[in-house]
Amino acid sequence: MKIKAYRTQFIQVLSTIFDEGEAESFFYLILEEKKQLKRIDLALQPDLEFSDADFQIWNAILEQLKLEIPVQYLLGKTHFYGLEFEVNENVLIPRPETEELVQWIVESQKLEVPIAIGRSEKSESKKLKILDIGTGSGCIAISLAKNLPEAQVFAIDVSEKALATAKKNAANNNVNVTFIHKNILEVVSLSEYDGLEQEFDIIVSNPPYVRNLEKQEIKKNVLDNEPHLALFVEDDNALIFYRKIAELAKQNLTQNGQLFFEINQYLGKEMIALLENMNFKNVELRKDIYGNDRMTRSSVQ
Numbered sequence: 001m002k003i004k005a006y007r008t009q010f011i012q013v014l015s016t017i018f019d020e021g022e023a024e025s026f027f028y029l030i031l032e033e034k035k036q037l038k039r040i041d042l043a044l045q046p047d048l049e050f051s052d053a054d055f056q057i058w059n060a061i062l063e064q065l066k067l068e069i070p071v072q073y074l075l076g077k078t079h080f081y082g083l084e085f086e087v088n089e090n091v092l093i094p095r096p097e098t099e100e101l102v103q104w105i106v107e108s109q110k111l112e113v114p115i116a117i118g119r120s121e122k123s124e125s126k127k128l129k130i131l132d133i134g135t136g137s138g139c140i141a142i143s144l145a146k147n148l149p150e151a152q153v154f155a156i157d158v159s160e161k162a163l164a165t166a167k168k169n170a171a172n173n174n175v176n177v178t179f180i181h182k183n184i185l186e187v188v189s190l191s192e193y194d195g196l197e198q199e200f201d202i203i204v205s206n207p208p209y210v211r212n213l214e215k216q217e218i219k220k221n222v223l224d225n226e227p228h229l230a231l232f233v234e235d236d237n238a239l240i241f242y243r244k245i246a247e248l249a250k251q252n253l254t255q256n257g258q259l260f261f262e263i264n265q266y267l268g269k270e271m272i273a274l275l276e277n278m279n280f281k282n283v284e285l286r287k288d289i290y291g292n293d294r295m296t297r298s299s300v301q
């Protein structure tokens with residue numbers, strides 16, 4: 001069968017579950033991954049055929065897509081901030097909104113160049129120190145390590161399985177990140193732990209923030225497949241991680257240090273109030289590309 005004809009059939013089958021554009025994007029993602037062919041290749045060579053082996057692979061994938069298993073888990077990988085990440089059922093699939101948070105941090109460091117130069121003049125050996133809390137696939141920590149190569153990056157997660165994936169992702173992307181297994185809610189002071197005793201210039205977190213009352217808004221493919229540990233907070237206590245991490249940041253950020261959060265879109269005002277009540281300064285709230293309140297930045301001074 002010609003690949004082009006199979007494409008029509010594939011999209012038709014999936015368009016009962018997904019919208020057509022989404023079904024089509026799945027087709028091209030799989031084509032690139034499994035056949036190393038792009039949309040343009042198919043347009044230029046309309047007679048390309050599937051082998052019997054291809055059929056078996058594609059039909060198996062199609063069956064799993066019908067069950068709404070995310071295509072990133074089926075392919076075992078995704079892209080984030082220009083890098084490739086292994087993903088599996090133990091880690092949240094990195095989202096485009098989180099890329100915007102990474103972009104904010106990278107930009108803010110580029111603007112801080114004079115401060116960084118001033119600091120390095122004072123102490124040649126002082127490196128920018130970054131901590132990512134709730135690292136999952138490692139997408140934030142690894143992208144920051146790649147884009148801020150002068151930084152020393154640490155990352156915490158409570159899930160050992162997530163950390164194993166994050167470690168592989170750091171190795172595959174050739175960056176050095178120190179991964180630490182901890183339940184952040186049980187940490188009294190970061191400085192008790194090896195490697196975390198110095199102060200951080202940046203603490204960043206995209207913690208779990210979905211309340212049970214928002215469950216009905218979550219798509220079935222997310223609810224059935226992505227780790228609930230990464231998504232949900234207990235007892236609808238949506239700010240529990242933010243409060244705890246802000247307390248730790250108060251003790252462990254440098255004088256000019258900054259705290260970045262990805263947040264629940266419905267809790268922008270509450271997040272500003274929390275940070276201001278804890279005496280954080282320069283509290284900023286930003287929207288994501290979809291126009292939702294999605295991230296904050298604040299500093300201790």
Ligand SMILES: C[S@@+](CC[C@H](N)C(=O)[O-])C[C@H]1O[C@@H](n2cnc3c(N)ncnc32)[C@H](O)[C@@H]1O
Binds near residue numbers: 135182184208
């Ligand atoms: C929303 S996911 C974010 C994953 C990744 N940073 C990203 O942006 O895609 C939250 C992460 O926090 C981790 N987590 C949940 N509870 C935690 C806890 N008590 N201590 C540390 N990490 C926790 C989860 O395992 C998950 O990897």
